[in-house]
Amino acid sequence: MFRLLSDPAPDGVMLSLDGRSVLVPPGISLAAAALIAGLLPTRRTAVSGAPRAPYCMIGVCYDCLMEVDGVANVQACLTPVRPGMAACTQRGLDAAGHV
Amino acid sequence: MSEPYDLAVIGAGPAGAAAAVQAAALGLRVGVLDEQQTPGGLLYHSVTRSPLPRDGVLDDSYWEGAPLMQALLHSGAEYLPRSSVWNIDRDGGIGVTRDGQAQIVHARHVLLATGAIERPHPFPGWTLPGVMTAGAAQVLLKGAGAVPSSRVVLAGTGPLLLLAATQLLRAGATIMALLDMAPPGANLRAAGYLPRALQAPGYLSKGLALLGAIRRARAPVLRGARHLRATGTDRLEAVEFVARGRRRHIPADLLLVHVGVIPNTVFTRLLRIEHEWNARQRCWQPVSDEWGRTSLPLLSLAGDGAGIQGGWAATHGGRLAALDAARALGRINRAERDHLAVADRRALRRHRAIRPFLDTYFRPPSWLDDAAPDTVLCRCEEVTVGDVRVAVARGSRDPNQVKAVTRCGMGPCQSRQCGQPLAQLVAAETGMPEHAIPLHRLRAPLRPLSIGELAALQTRDAA
Amino acid sequence: MSPDVIIIGGGLHGSSAAFQLASRGLGVLVIERDHVARHASGASAGGVRRVRRHRAELPLAMESLAMWRRLPELVGSDCGFDACGHLLLAESDMDMAWIAQRIELTRSLGYNFEEMIDAEELRRIVPTVAGGIRGGIIARDDGYGNPLVTTAAFREKAVALGAEYLERTEVLALGQGGRGWEVSTSAGRFSARHLVNCAGGWGDRIAAMAGETIPLEVKANTMTVTARVPRFLGPVVGHVRKRLSLKQMQNGTVVIGGGYLGRADPEAGTSDVLFDNLPSNMQPVIQAFPHLASAPIVRCWTGLEAYTPDNVPILGPSEHSDGLVHSFGYSGHGFQLGPICGVIVADMVTQGGTNLPIVPFRPNRFEAAGPVAWGASEGTAVEETVPARH
Numbered sequence: 001m002f003r004l005l006s007d008p009a010p011d012g013v014m015l016s017l018d019g020r021s022v023l024v025p026p027g028i029s030l031a032a033a034a035l036i037a038g039l040l041p042t043r044r045t046a047v048s049g050a051p052r053a054p055y056c057m058i059g060v061c062y063d064c065l066m067e068v069d070g071v072a073n074v075q076a077c078l079t080p081v082r083p084g085m086a087a088c089t090q091r092g093l094d095a096a097g098h099v
Numbered sequence: 100m101s102e103p104y105d106l107a108v109i110g111a112g113p114a115g116a117a118a119a120v121q122a123a124a125l126g127l128r129v130g131v132l133d134e135q136q137t138p139g140g141l142l143y144h145s146v147t148r149s150p151l152p153r154d155g156v157l158d159d160s161y162w163e164g165a166p167l168m169q170a171l172l173h174s175g176a177e178y179l180p181r182s183s184v185w186n187i188d189r190d191g192g193i194g195v196t197r198d199g200q201a202q203i204v205h206a207r208h209v210l211l212a213t214g215a216i217e218r219p220h221p222f223p224g225w226t227l228p229g230v231m232t233a234g235a236a237q238v239l240l241k242g243a244g245a246v247p248s249s250r251v252v253l254a255g256t257g258p259l260l261l262l263a264a265t266q267l268l269r270a271g272a273t274i275m276a277l278l279d280m281a282p283p284g285a286n287l288r289a290a291g292y293l294p295r296a297l298q299a300p301g302y303l304s305k306g307l308a309l310l311g312a313i314r315r316a317r318a319p320v321l322r323g324a325r326h327l328r329a330t331g332t333d334r335l336e337a338v339e340f341v342a343r344g345r346r347r348h349i350p351a352d353l354l355l356v357h358v359g360v361i362p363n364t365v366f367t368r369l370l371r372i373e374h375e376w377n378a379r380q381r382c383w384q385p386v387s388d389e390w391g392r393t394s395l396p397l398l399s400l401a402g403d404g405a406g407i408q409g410g411w412a413a414t415h416g417g418r419l420a421a422l423d424a425a426r427a428l429g430r431i432n433r434a435e436r437d438h439l440a441v442a443d444r445r446a447l448r449r450h451r452a453i454r455p456f457l458d459t460y461f462r463p464p465s466w467l468d469d470a471a472p473d474t475v476l477c478r479c480e481e482v483t484v485g486d487v488r489v490a491v492a493r494g495s496r497d498p499n500q501v502k503a504v505t506r507c508g509m510g511p512c513q514s515r516q517c518g519q520p521l522a523q524l525v526a527a528e529t530g531m532p533e534h535a536i537p538l539h540r541l542r543a544p545l546r547p548l549s550i551g552e553l554a555a556l557q558t559r560d561a562a
Numbered sequence: 563m564s565p566d567v568i569i570i571g572g573g574l575h576g577s578s579a580a581f582q583l584a585s586r587g588l589g590v591l592v593i594e595r596d597h598v599a600r601h602a603s604g605a606s607a608g609g610v611r612r613v614r615r616h617r618a619e620l621p622l623a624m625e626s627l628a629m630w631r632r633l634p635e636l637v638g639s640d641c642g643f644d645a646c647g648h649l650l651l652a653e654s655d656m657d658m659a660w661i662a663q664r665i666e667l668t669r670s671l672g673y674n675f676e677e678m679i680d681a682e683e684l685r686r687i688v689p690t691v692a693g694g695i696r697g698g699i700i701a702r703d704d705g706y707g708n709p710l711v712t713t714a715a716f717r718e719k720a721v722a723l724g725a726e727y728l729e730r731t732e733v734l735a736l737g738q739g740g741r742g743w744e745v746s747t748s749a750g751r752f753s754a755r756h757l758v759n760c761a762g763g764w765g766d767r768i769a770a771m772a773g774e775t776i777p778l779e780v781k782a783n784t785m786t787v788t789a790r791v792p793r794f795l796g797p798v799v800g801h802v803r804k805r806l807s808l809k810q811m812q813n814g815t816v817v818i819g820g821g822y823l824g825r826a827d828p829e830a831g832t833s834d835v836l837f838d839n840l841p842s843n844m845q846p847v848i849q850a851f852p853h854l855a856s857a858p859i860v861r862c863w864t865g866l867e868a869y870t871p872d873n874v875p876i877l878g879p880s881e882h883s884d885g886l887v888h889s890f891g892y893s894g895h896g897f898q899l900g901p902i903c904g905v906i907v908a909d910m911v912t913q914g915g916t917n918l919p920i921v922p923f924r925p926n927r928f929e930a931a932g933p934v935a936w937g938a939s940e941g942t943a944v945e946e947t948v949p950a951r952h
Contacts, residue, residue: 001229001353002239003248005270006150025150025244027136032243040334041228046790046814047481051333053228055478057235058141059134059546060216060363062479062512063226073511073547073789073858077238078183080136186837194837203837371832493718496729500597503604503710511789511860542861543835547789550818551855554844556837 002035015085030087031057031064031076042066042076044092065090104130106424107193107206108176109184109366112140113410114402115212116167117417118424119176125425129176130204132195136180138168140214141234142410147172150244156270157241160262160305167414185544187211187366191397194544194556201548202557208397208424211367212417215360215403218382219516220255220466221484223328223474225356229335233263233357246270249352252338254278254327256285257461260357261309268316275349277313278324278340280358280464289460299453301411321347326469329354358463362404365515369541370395376534379458380407383519383538389444391420399424407458412450415443466520467527476524477517479510487521491528498522498539511547514539565591565726567756567911568745570733570768573603574709574897575889576760577716578904581637584723586912591754592720593747594729595764596831599713602762605865606709606897607785607807607819609798611648613676613701614664618874618922619899620673625918626902627703633901639715642708644812647797649679649687649700651850657802661699675701690794692850699802706798706809709897716904733761736771742885756885756911763828763866765876765890769925772883776925777871777934778891782826782833782864783819784843788857790814799850806846816857818847821894824864833864869893871936877903877923879910887911888925 004025012023015030017039024033031054034042041051043065054064057077064076068087076087106122108115111133122129131138139146143164151157171178179197186194191206217232224230233253239245246267252275253264264277296303313320321342328339338349361382364374372393373386384406391399401420402413419440426436470476472485482505490504498514498521501507507521508514514521522536529536544553567583569576572594580590594600610630612623633641652658661678668676679687680697687700721727728749737744742755761768766778795810807819822843825834840862848855870876870891880886887910889903896903902918909916928934 001248002243002245005156005244005246027145027148028243028245032239032245035239036243036245045481050226050481051228052226052478053231053334055226055231055235056217057231057238058216060512060515062510065511071856075547078134080181186835188834188837192837494721494727497597499600503599504714509860511858513861542863543837544859544862547858547860549855550788550844550847550857550859553837553859554841554848554855556841558838558841 001038001040002032004036013081013083015081015083015087018088024081026081028081029057029077030066030068030074030079030081030085033081034066034076034087039089041089043090046092049092102128103191103205103207104128105206105428106130106208106210106421107132107191107204108210108212109187109193110140110212110214110402110404111135111138111171111178112212112214112402112413113142113164113167114214114413114417115140115210116171117414118210118212118401118421119178120167120170120174121418121421122425123174123176125421125430127425127428127430130206131171131176131178132182132184132193133178133180134183138171138178138180139164141238143168144238145242149241151241156266161241183546185546185548187370189370189395196546196548196552199552200557201552201555208399208428210391210399210401210420210424211404212402213363213366213404215407216363216515217357218359218361218463219520220356220358220463221474221476221520222466222469223471224330226475226478227329227331227335228333229331229352230329230354230356233260233355236267236355237263240266240270247272247353249273250275250350251353251355252276252278252349252351253355253357254280254324254338254340255357256281256463257357257359258306258309258457259360261306261313263355263357264318265309265312268312268318274318275351277318277320278327278342279320279322280324280327282462282464283323285462286460289456292456292459296453296456299449302453302457325464327356359461360403360407361519362406363515364404364538365513365541365545367393367400367404368538369543369545370398372398374538377406379455381463382407383522389419390423391416392423396427408450408454412447415447415450418443419447467523476520477507477510479512480506482507482517484524487524488528491525496529497537498525499537501525502539508539513541513545565589565752565754567591567758568593568743568752568754569758569760570745571760571762571764571890572598572717572727572729573601573760573762574599574713574716574900575892575903576758577713577720578900579758579760579889579907580720580725581716581723582904582908583911584720584725586908588912590720590725591752592725592727593731593733593745593752594727595732597729598717598727599710600831601866602868602892602896603709603713605783605785605863605867607817608642608706608709608897609648609895610643610707610898611701611704611798611895612898613648613650613699613704615895616874617667617671620668620671621919622899622902622906624673626899629901630707633715636901637715637719639711641712641715643705644707645703645705647687647700647702648704648800649698649797650800650802651691651695651698651806652802653694653696658696660802664699675703677702687796688799690851690853692852695850700797704798707897712900716900733768733771736768738883756887758907758911759886759888760890762890763868765868765888769888772880772886774880774882774926775929776876776888776891777928779869779936780826780828780866781869782824782866783894784822784824784835784840784862784864786818786840786843786862787860788816789860791816791854791857794851794853801846801850804846806850808847815860816854818843820846826864826866828866831866833866835862835864867894871928871934875899875923876925877906878920878925881924881926
């Protein structure tokens with residue numbers, strides 16, 4: 001949904017998004033990386049399972065919550081990317097109605 | 100546990116940076132706590148590390164923030180990026196988490212420079228992936244050098260919407276349409292404030308330049324757009340609206356909405372500072388005086404968090420608040436404060452002259468007109484407009500009661516998004532004026548803190 | 563308007579009394595200083611618990627539990643009541659001995675709702691509990707309810723039966739005249755033959771307006787709630803010795819209490835969380851359930867609750883004034899008793915007495931000579947004490 005204006009190499013950061021390797025510029029937020037990689041939605045809500053993605057990018061809306069290195073509910077827009085970071089779509093309510 | 104700060108500044112945007120530089124110059128021990136990785140706030144987001152070239156996409160109104168942020172880094176103030184403040188107590192204890200470590204730091208005086216947030220504007224489909232705020236697109240551009248790669252629609256009103264449009268155009272985005280949602284007649288009413296607006300430096304010429312850039316790019320502008328809806332199943336597929344009496348449908352991948360900004364009031368609400376309804380700006384704001392003083396003696400405010408005045412005014416407000424804090428702490432006396440404040444007070448008066456014009460010209464459309472019963476109001480708990488109407492019909496008279504019954508505002512965003520719309524909805528449903536509606540009471544932590552972090556919290560007693 | 567009864571305080575106890583009185587055909591006016599459920603009824607942890615309850619309260623608690631089960635027919639809502647059980651963890655021989663002693667006491671009183679469980683049964687019920695926990699005591703029919711929903715349900719039912727509520731109305735003075743009680747408020751004067759004091763943390767002030775001295779202390783207990791986490795916990799969990807209390811709500815959030823104090827300002831009607839006090843609140847949680855360390859806390863809150871010197875409520879008729887019934891000072895564990903205490907108040911008003919044993923709760927019991935002994939519970943060590951409650 002977003003593209004980079006310039007190539008992230010050579011000092012790019014490699015991270016994994018839902019198991020897919022992605023190269024992004026250093027210092028950007030995880031939410032930015034997800035949008036550049038086209039990862040959408042980035043979470044499903046715990047209430048109804050509705051799809052969500054980053055909305056405000058400044059830590060206000062809490063719709064960019066992702067699972068980062070096994071820890072859920074990380075605000076991706078306030079989390080800088082790190083080499084080797086493994087982030088994935090946050091699961092919400094599943095079909096059986098469990099969180 | 101280290102010594103308490105003389106002055107803790109929360110937020111490193113223009114107001115916080117200017118305040119910290121001023122306070123440090125007066126010899127105060129200053130700490131600056133900011134959530135981002137680099138200083139700048141929203142206006143100057145990433146200005147010290149932006150991947151963008153200096154010429155091209157962003158104009159001088161962005162790059163002019165770099166010297167101030169460099170000054171902050173060299174001011175002697177202790178600048179603590181990635182610091183997430185989750186509580187401020189009435190004694191100057193500040194709960195903050197940095198790199199996974201929570202602690203309570205102490206300050207003799209606290210300056211909130213937490214800026215503005217984009218005005219929440221619930222409409223059908225606003226929770227769909229692919230719907231974002233215009234400010235979010237700016238953050239992506241400034242901080243990541245990223246630009247929308249496919250079909251974009253912008254909608255709303257406000258200077259920031261126009262600025263974002265021109266920046267995206269220059270960065271090569273494909274704008275399918277710019278929907279001007281200003282209520283009819285707003286520009287005519289604003290004309291009355293033009294003479295006063297001319298006293299304010301720079302604003303009108305900048306605005307005309309933005310409008311010119313959009314015209315030259317031949318981006319289709321649709322005036323009087325109403326009844327905005329975002330449609331799609333798992334992500335945005337189309338934007339629907341009514342313009343010139345006709346229902347329209349534009350396939351799009353990204354919808355950027357912006358209807359102005361409102362003060363970020365989470366900390367002032369947590370601290371139970373009095374708030375007032377600003378009828379012209381259509382928002383609640385904490386009550387403070389020209390020095391940013393509040394009803395809590397150790398707490399001052401500066402910048403848009405004290406009331407929307409824009410980034411240029413924020414630097415002056417930040418310095419004034421720092422000068423008065425130095426007076427309150429006994430570093431300078433009243434006469435010295437007033438002497439040092441002359442230029443900033445004069446400049447602030449000039450910047451204020453633009454507000455009546457801007458606030459009227461860019462008066463936001465009422466979100467209530469377009470809300471459907473199933474429109475989500477509380478994005479966290481997925482409480483709808485209809486749920487709130489039922490709660491009010493069953494006797495809830497204020498947002499706190501609605502919250503208790505519906506869970507509206509109980510999610511992690513702590514009503515940052517739904518707080519003002521809910522208060523407006525309660526006002527509309529009860530027939531009470533906005534100023535009579537109390538805002539949500541807030542509960543710390545204002546940023547989620549894990550149980551483990553709180554268990555390991557470093558308190559003064561423990562040190 | 564000329565009601566038969568004026569109830570001061572619209573929280574759960576006031577609303578429960580309003581419901582019972584209205585259903586007996588009396589005209590009821592409820593006067594609430596703030597909005598309904600602003601304080602104790604809004605800050606309650608929602609425990610519907612008999613385990614470890616003070617012996618004096620047990621007869622009431624048994625009757626109340628029977629009402630909790632019938633709430634859908636009584637007030638048209640289940641009030642979020644979930645009979646998921648209430649479990650206290652034990653780690654040491656001393657803890658297990660405490661359990662044996664406690665069960666001996668309740669059995670001797672004729673109750674058998676408490677049960678000692680061993681490590682194996684404990685892990686069957688709560689698989690994620692940390693190693694080192696030896697067993698526990700469980701009341702399988704206890705559970706929790708939703709305080710806000712419960713208070714709202716009683717209120718709505720009372721209103722449906724004709725009761726009236728005046729919120730944001732402060733009682734300024736009380737007097738007695740020809741028509742009974744005269745109540746001066748910030749919204750004018752009202753009179754009624756009967757007056758019920760359900761004013762919670764302000765109950766002592768209302769009593770003082772009637773010329774009675776009832777000692778009361780207002781405290782702000784802290785509650786903490788997490789974001790929704792995967793289901794791991796059935797029963798409400800406490801500890802026989804540590805101040806630990808947590809439960810997982812049906813929506814997946816975890817609510818943590820334990821009686822850790824915030825700062826109370828009853829004068830202003832406000833209270834604040836004191837985060838300095840909370841590391842010791844969270845440490846036993848992680849010790850019992852290590853996987854909760856990464857659970858995000860969404861909010862902490864405090865609410866004003868009224869404590870009596872002996873930690874059992876003020877419940878019964880005034881010994882000094884006719885037509886005055888007190889019901890407040892539930893000392894942090896009054897939620898479970900809410901349904902039955904409305905019946906008791908209604909019995910007092912309509913019949914002048916009740917069949918339930920409420921002598922231990924005599925409102926004027928602290929009037930004997932000498933200073934009031936705070937914290938001197940009539941009970942023994944195996945009953946409700948200040949630190950551990952729900």
